[in-house]
């Protein structure tokens with residue numbers, strides 16, 4: 565006999581939980597829809613909690629992303645997180661689209677996901693700049709040329 569199997573306390577064994585897990589496994593798409601609906605309803609009825617969760621989540625993810633990129637501007641060393649911006653090293657940010665047609669890494673969620681799933685790509689793709697250095701780079705390289 566090997567070591568005893570550790571059962572996670574959150575992994576409920578009550579029948580309805582088992583039934584639900586089976587449903588999720590067999591109907592992932594349907595489940596996503598149901599889940600989305602009930603989440604939305606919950607968020608509407610628990611607005612304050614929902615917003616706090618969202619805020620905390622965003623803060624946590626942002627802090628982790630900044631930490632990953634060294635917590636300071638790579639050009640000038642400025643280290644106030646409120647002024648950090650993630651810069652596409654090669655300036656291709658406006659050409660990358662996600663499946664819905666908007667900018668691929670526009671949201672902090674997307675950046676966080678990239679950092680977590682593909683840190684090597686994240687490091688070659690992005691660098692941490694402060695708002696000033698990022699603006700300067702855009703102007704100097706005409707990354708977002710608008711005739712000015």
Ligand SMILES: [Zn+2]
Nearest residue numbers: 637640694697
């Ligand atoms: Zn800077």
